Amino acid sequence: MNKSDLIRAIREKQSYLCVGLDPDPDRIPAHLGSGPEAVLAFNLAIIEATQDLAVAYKPNLAFYEVFGSEGHEVLAATIEAIPAHCLSIADAKRGDIGNTAERYATAAFDVLKADAVTLAPYMGRDSVEPFLQHAGKWSILLAATSNPSAQDFEFLGSPPLYEQVIRTSQTWPGAERLMYVVGATRPELLAQCRAAAPNHFFLVPGVGAQGGDLKVVSEAGWAPRLAGGLIVNVGRSILYASAGEDFAAAARQEAATVQLQMAALLNRTAI
Amino acid sequence: MNKSDLIRAIREKQSYLCVGLDPDPDRIPAHLGSGPEAVLAFNLAIIEATQDLAVAYKPNLAFYEVFGSEGHEVLAATIEAIPAHCLSIADAKRGDIGNTAERYATAAFDVLKADAVTLAPYMGRDSVEPFLQHAGKWSILLAATSNPSAQDFEFLGSPPLYEQVIRTSQTWPGAERLMYVVGATRPELLAQCRAAAPNHFFLVPGVGAQGGDLKVVSEAGWAPRLAGGLIVNVGRSILYASAGEDFAAAARQEAATVQLQMAALLNRTAI
Numbered sequence: 425m426n427k428s429d430l431i432r433a434i435r436e437k438q439s440y441l442c443v444g445l446d447p448d449p450d451r452i453p454a455h456l457g458s459g460p461e462a463v464l465a466f467n468l469a470i471i472e473a474t475q476d477l478a479v480a481y482k483p484n485l486a487f488y489e490v491f492g493s494e495g496h497e498v499l500a501a502t503i504e505a506i507p508a509h510c511l512s513i514a515d516a517k518r519g520d521i522g523n524t525a526e527r528y529a530t531a532a533f534d535v536l537k538a539d540a541v542t543l544a545p546y547m548g549r550d551s552v553e554p555f556l557q558h559a560g561k562w563s564i565l566l567a568a569t570s571n572p573s574a575q576d577f578e579f580l581g582s583p584p585l586y587e588q589v590i591r592t593s594q595t596w597p598g599a600e601r602l603m604y605v606v607g608a609t610r611p612e613l614l615a616q617c618r619a620a621a622p623n624h625f626f627l628v629p630g631v632g633a634q635g636g637d638l639k640v641v642s643e644a645g646w647a648p649r650l651a652g653g654l655i656v657n658v659g660r661s662i663l664y665a666s667a668g669e670d671f672a673a674a675a676r677q678e679a680a681t682v683q684l685q686m687a688a689l690l691n692r693t694a695i
Numbered sequence: 696m697n698k699s700d701l702i703r704a705i706r707e708k709q710s711y712l713c714v715g716l717d718p719d720p721d722r723i724p725a726h727l728g729s730g731p732e733a734v735l736a737f738n739l740a741i742i743e744a745t746q747d748l749a750v751a752y753k754p755n756l757a758f759y760e761v762f763g764s765e766g767h768e769v770l771a772a773t774i775e776a777i778p779a780h781c782l783s784i785a786d787a788k789r790g791d792i793g794n795t796a797e798r799y800a801t802a803a804f805d806v807l808k809a810d811a812v813t814l815a816p817y818m819g820r821d822s823v824e825p826f827l828q829h830a831g832k833w834s835i836l837l838a839a840t841s842n843p844s845a846q847d848f849e850f851l852g853s854p855p856l857y858e859q860v861i862r863t864s865q866t867w868p869g870a871e872r873l874m875y876v877v878g879a880t881r882p883e884l885l886a887q888c889r890a891a892a893p894n895h896f897f898l899v900p901g902v903g904a905q906g907g908d909l910k911v912v913s914e915a916g917w918a919p920r921l922a923g924g925l926i927v928n929v930g931r932s933i934l935y936a937s938a939g940e941d942f943a944a945a946a947r948q949e950a951a952t953v954q955l956q957m958a959a960l961l962n963r964t965a966i
Contacts, residue, residue, distance in 0.1 A: 446795070484791070484795055486791060486796075486798035487798055489799065489802035490798050490801050490806060491806075492767055492771065492802075492806050493764035493765070493767035493768045493771075495767075496763055496766075496767050497763075497764045517789065517790055517791050517815070518757075518788065519815050521841070522842065524755055524757045524758070527757035527758055527760070527761050528757045528760065530761045531757065531760035531761050535761060536763075544788070544815045544817050544818075545817065545847075546790075546815050546816065546817045546837055546840075546848060546849065547815075547837070547840050547842055547844060547845060547847075547848075547849070548842070548846065548848055549847050550844040551842065551844065566817055566818070569792070569817075571792040571793065571818055571819070571821050571822065572821060573819030573820040573821040574818060574819055575819065576816075576818075576819030576820050577817060577856060577859065578817065578818070578819070580851075580852050580859060585848060585852075585856065588848065588851060589848060592848075
């Protein structure tokens with residue numbers, strides 16, 4: 425899914441919703457059972473119920489790695505179930521030296537067949553470049569994250585580290601395949617990051633359970649030429665909208681509520 | 696393996712060698728075959744042949760993730776084969792927000808049963824703290840890495856980011872369970888990091904194929920009260936000492952050469 429496909433999907437679906445597939449076995453509806461099979465059944469039902477309302481799905485690898493090799497199979501089957509009109513994002517936050525990075529890229533793009541992978545920038549260019557060589561794939565670099573401790577290191581320096589990550593990485597070969605993670609919990613940073621990267625998509629976690637507000641976030645990070653340029657992740661409020669047998673319908677209803685807000689924001693800007 | 700066990704192992708074995716288990720299917724002796732089974736057979740032979748000469752083994756997860764779920768099984772079996780008198784380090788470089796970090800900790804410490812895991816510090820304290828709550832386990836935080844691009848971000852600021860990572864993280868609860876990754880390719884940084892963390896072990900990659908020199912590194916980063924306080928990783932020169940059927944014996948010979956140099960360095964300092 426290239427940039428124009430993504431922009432088209434946002435316009436057609438009137439949505440820039442990413443559904444975070446971080447299934448917590450303790451919160452999956454009891455009738456599905458427990459363990460990796462239950463997680464897969466849950467994911468498939470969520471994807472089926474929301475795919476016309478979402479432009480992306482983001483499974484977080486930690487939630488699968490706890491199940492060992494079975495978890496890997498569930499993850500691969502989950503990514504396979506994400507339709508081609510939605511971006512599949514392996515939320516892996518990998519980052520290692522070149523010869524290792526090549527293997528992580530293979531694992532994400534060729535083995536798991538994800539369209540995109542999240543990466544940590546700490547080790548610099550040679551830890552990211554092997555990912556950027558994959559045509560048709562996206563690398564989503566952590567910039568300003570949504571967690572309270574983001575300020576420990578990401579905010580250091582002047583300009584702050586997150587801004588230096590955004591500015592420096594845009595000079596790397598293949599930078600057109602970059603997106604950035606910019607959290608929803610500090611909207612003032614979104615505006616600052618948007619100024620530093622006017623032509624790149626941002627993956628925005630932190631709306632909902634973590635406290636970020638969709639309207640505020642959308643105003644702060646908007647890139648009109650990219651149909652907003654935002655992919656806003658919502659996880660728990662959709663996944664666990666109901667703990668009963670109606671969980672998929674409830675997830676759909678919650679996703680539809682978010683999508684309606686997004687449609688209004690898209691249309692307001694279009695005027 | 697707690698700190699005093701590790702110091703005792705270094706003294707008894709007269710070694711601070713970590714063998715990096717990053718098996719490249721293209722370089723594994725042909726008679727072992729190819730694919731995940733060959734990797735496992737290779738790893739088991741290397742561990743068997745070197746365990747009295749090494750104090751740690753460090754499988755890099757990327758080299759297993761390329762094999763999907765089978766790779767996870769090979770990794771788990773490899774870690775299981777590492778004897779209790781050696782530290783097993785899952786080189787994962789994970790880093791994510793709190794509720795995700797808890798799951799990565801479970802995956803590394805409880806599912807894979809590794810003694811230690813490498814972590815990226817970018818997202819700050821709450822991405823590391825869940826690992827530090829695991830008694831009897833080690834968290835090894837990236838500080839100054841050995842790759843050329845380390846300078847892109849790790850060197851920014853004054854004091855540089857890598858030093859701020861070391862200083863700040865020592866104030867976190869459970870900091871006694873921290874080690875740091877400090878690369879061998881810039882020995883002057885090792886001395887600077889040692890000054891910032893006199894009581895913590897350093898995992899030192901970059902000796903051998905990446906160009907770092909054992910003697911120089913040992914002098915720069917030495918912590919006498921910790922039997923040197925260094926765990927020096929050597930990978931390719933041991934793993935691929937021979938491509939023939941004698942690969943394990945050749946690996947042992949190469950590891951023994953390194954161990955002899957380490958014994959000399961340990962004894963010189965003890966005088």
